Amino acid sequence: MSKDKEISVDIQNVTKSFGAFTALNGVSLDIRDNEFFTLLGPSGCGKTTLLRLIAGFEEVTNGAIHLYGQNIADLLPNERPINTVFQQYALFPHMNVTDNVMFGLLRLGHDTSKAKARVGEVLELVRLSDFADRMPSQLSGGQQQRVALARALAPSPKVLLLDEPLSALDLKLRQAVRLELKQIQVQTGITFIFVTHDQEEALTMSDRIAVLEGGRVQQVGSAREIYEAPENKFVADFIGETNLIDVTVSNVEKRKGSCVLPGGAQIICSAAEGALVGSGHLSIRPERIKITASGKGMLEGKTVRHIYLGTDLHIEVSLTSGSRVTVRMQNSTQIKIPNVGQSVGLDFEASSARLLVD
């Protein structure tokens, strides 16, 4: 995405308090037109609260939200060209699928025949044409989820908010729906703001991801940026798995840090913003570490145990310095797996490591 693309939702320094509790603290995000933007964070970090502010169900305590340049503070939820797929779907239980999907169109004043045609279109899009006459209670969880999506898409909103819409689905269905959802977003060109606490979901679907924690934005970037270049310990740990190794930082210059590893080896690697000379943490992804054949390496230790993961294996190594490191290797017959208790050497490329601030 080019940087100069039009901004769809501009969240400016938004704070939201419930009494003494601050759910969102100085959140600033610029979500671009046609973007699949994901809010990712653990339970209770304020994801739903941020969506409710955008949809208009809560008022900001401080800050402003602009929609295509217009401040929407004074618009009621029904006056905002934004639709929501709710966490609990919230399909109207007394209306069948068609009436649910048609609801928004009729409120916008479309005449019934036009609205009917549009309902047919969106039901086709979510592949539910055969279920038009069913009541919500007669649908499976996955079907209800797609009705909720169709209902929110029907009025062609400028922005679609999706609050963990896949959390009620089983793994297989979730993986299938992910691709569908992404495809629908590309097809419709609507800006999606998608909420999840599932990092895999975020990585596979998003153009950009904002990682939230404790009501604050920790980092914004593409899946690759967030995974490869986390800005802090929380992001490194929350997105995927990582090893955090205590190091001594001797020099930081132009976002490059010189670090001394526990075994005395020295490397120069990329450093997160704000990294300082002194003690620091090096983040290395488990799949970027190799076990050397010689038993010597940048880090040295003893194998503690194996964890079987199907396609992969985790080897836990206790370093001589006392900390633990996890190595991920393919479960292949070609690779020699060190026995438990065996001394091993570990190597990694300096470019795979990242120096983090606390």
Add this chain to the structure above:
Amino acid sequence: MATKNVDLRHFTGFKSLTLLCLFLLYAPLIIVMVYSFNDSNSITRWNTVSLRWYYDLFYGVDAPKFKTAAINSVSIAVMAAISATVIATMAATAMLRAGSFRGKSVSFALINLPLMVPEIVTAVATLIFFSAIGFTTGYLTILIAHIVFCIPFAYLPIAARMQGIEDVYEQAAQDLYATRFQAFRLILLPLMAPGIISGFLLAFIISLDDFIITNFVKGAGVETLPTVIFGAVKQGIKPNIMAISTLLLAVSVGFVALSYFVGRMGEKANPTTTKQGD
């Protein structure tokens, strides 16, 4: 819960006590019902089965009196129940959907307090109130009094139902461009329908059966079924009283049963249990 030896059912005499209570409760009703079909001028001596006293109700000397009273009773009950239901629905909406406002808990107490005030006190107070503001007692005063005391009865099932409906449905409606009023009319109201019908039926039956308050505020010449029955009984019990009592009982039981089944039906289609299938 209760283990075998502390289970109430195993106390000595529990069974006979239960039977005694049931007997005391239902024996009089059953006797009235049975004797209403007695073909005899006496209220105690059994003759043969007939519909004589039901015929007498509709075509006998007392028929005009009963007919006027029945029309009054039913018309008052219908209007009182409708008004009380509308007011109770608005009250429940304010209590449960308008967020918190000043005096919310006081309002809640005020709505439900009449259920606990002795009816005779309400009756006396209502009469004093009407005469203080110079209202002539009659049909209108009965109607006003009935609307008022029916409100808490209509409120209970309506509020119970509304409490069970998450506000995410109304939010979804507003999200889909419905105004607050449309969200209320198109979403909340249909979902609440079982509670509202239940409340209406309950209010109707409470109004239809009321004697004490009605007797105080009715004024001369206006009678409802309960007051006309009471008046007739004072002049000696004729068997037609048993017939009209049986009819009134049948209507009451019918409405209470209807109210119960509407409530049950609503529970089955409870929106909070149909929302997701995880």
